[in-house]
Amino acid sequence: MVITKIPANKRSLPADAYTHVVCLPEVKKAMLAASGWPAPFSPPSPPVYEIKSAGRKYSNGLGAFAVADIKPGDLIMQERALLITSRHVALPKGDKGRLREIFLEQCWAEMGHFHRKTMQALHNCYGSDAEPLRGIVDTNALPADTLPGPTDIGGIYSAVFNHLARINHSCSPNVRYRWDIETFSGQVHAFQPIKAGEQLFISYCDLEYPRGLRQEELRKLYRFDCACPSCVLPRYQGRLSDWRRLLIIEQAFQDLSKTDADLRAWATNPRLPDPMLVDAAEIWYGWMMQERVLNSVLLPTVLERLCKAYCALEDEGNARKYARAAAAYEKALEGSDSGWGIVAASPEKTSWWGLRVRARRQQAPSI
Numbered sequence: 001m002v003i004t005k006i007p008a009n010k011r012s013l014p015a016d017a018y019t020h021v022v023c024l025p026e027v028k029k030a031m032l033a034a035s036g037w038p039a040p041f042s043p044p045s046p047p048v049y050e051i052k053s054a055g056r057k058y059s060n061g062l063g064a065f066a067v068a069d070i071k072p073g074d075l076i077m078q079e080r081a082l083l084i085t086s087r088h089v090a091l092p093k094g095d096k097g098r099l100r101e102i103f104l105e106q107c108w109a110e111m112g113h114f115h116r117k118t119m120q121a122l123h124n125c126y127g128s129d130a131e132p133l134r135g136i137v138d139t140n141a142l143p144a145d146t147l148p149g150p151t152d153i154g155g156i157y158s159a160v161f162n163h164l165a166r167i168n169h170s171c172s173p174n175v176r177y178r179w180d181i182e183t184f185s186g187q188v189h190a191f192q193p194i195k196a197g198e199q200l201f202i203s204y205c206d207l208e209y210p211r212g213l214r215q216e217e218l219r220k221l222y223r224f225d226c227a228c229p230s231c232v233l234p235r236y237q238g239r240l241s242d243w244r245r246l247l248i249i250e251q252a253f254q255d256l257s258k259t260d261a262d263l264r265a266w267a268t269n270p271r272l273p274d275p276m277l278v279d280a281a282e283i284w285y286g287w288m289m290q291e292r293v294l295n296s297v298l299l300p301t302v303l304e305r306l307c308k309a310y311c312a313l314e315d316e317g318n319a320r321k322y323a324r325a326a327a328a329y330e331k332a333l334e335g336s337d338s339g340w341g342i343v344a345a346s347p348e349k350t351s352w353w354g355l356r357v358r359a360r361r362q363q364a365p366s367i
């Protein structure tokens, strides 16, 4: 492992615009060789969030709050990390754990005043149970999925940010965090409409897990008892929520094999009932929105099917609605709307438009 600062040419940059990275030598070499990387970025200005006290429920800690109304898909926060470490040295016990601490200590020794002061101010849920720097990293790290260079040995990295680290957890989150390799930054997008004053929540655990497992993991890794709206549901409703989450993950595996062929077969065969494809997809979409579980396989599949099906039915309102939802989701997951904004503006220009309506007309007996 080696320690480096990215962007390499940081002379003209403010202190919060560069990151200390603990990585493999091959990754450092690839990062320094990547021309024009990382790309600059501009977070929303003026900022649409503020960091302030979140109150007793969050151990009198801080949280991030919207200061303006925010639409699904909007970028809320974007920030370079203070520190990125490889998870290859992030094993919890034994020599490898100690190895990680040695790298963190070396990194600390190289950090300037801004980075040290900011890191020290972050929350440490481990108290005296861990070495302070390690406790801070483990409390606040978010995934940085890829860095330039050989991905097979680089593995997954953890990033510690200044502001992004203040976002609290909910099992029904309203924003989504993503690592943006192009700009070497963390982004937070809304995937629900958010009102000014509302707190922003990401998820620290796998949302498809049932409540008991989620709570166990949060207690173990972040040392708090989750009291989010999903975790305080009365018993019966809590079970329903667990059940929906389980079905979402099961359906995601099944939907992997779906193609456009069955959608086209339905669209061009008027003898098949209209609700056949639409109703099931609406149920899955409704459950994912209700649980705020954005399954990365099922949600895009369902949104695409709904948009195409409503285009085939020439139902402009619903076609636009699902295209807008797909645009927001893609922005939150991929950083761009993947062309869904164009579909939302003119669904009648897609090749699916009116397919079913024309098939019905052709089938109708001529008088």
Ligand SMILES: C[S@@+](CC[C@H](N)C(=O)[O-])C[C@H]1O[C@@H](n2cnc3c(N)ncnc32)[C@H](O)[C@@H]1O
Binding pocket: 054, 057, 058, 059, 060, 061, 062, 063, 122, 123, 125, 139, 140, 165, 166, 167, 168, 169, 170, 222, 223, 224, 225, 226, 227, 228
């Ligand atoms: C990454 S920090 C989040 C920001 C933190 N509240 C602060 O003041 O810096 C993670 C810690 O915040 C607290 N936290 C986050 N989400 C919480 C929640 N839903 N309920 C209670 N505490 C929470 C826990 O102490 C957790 O270890």
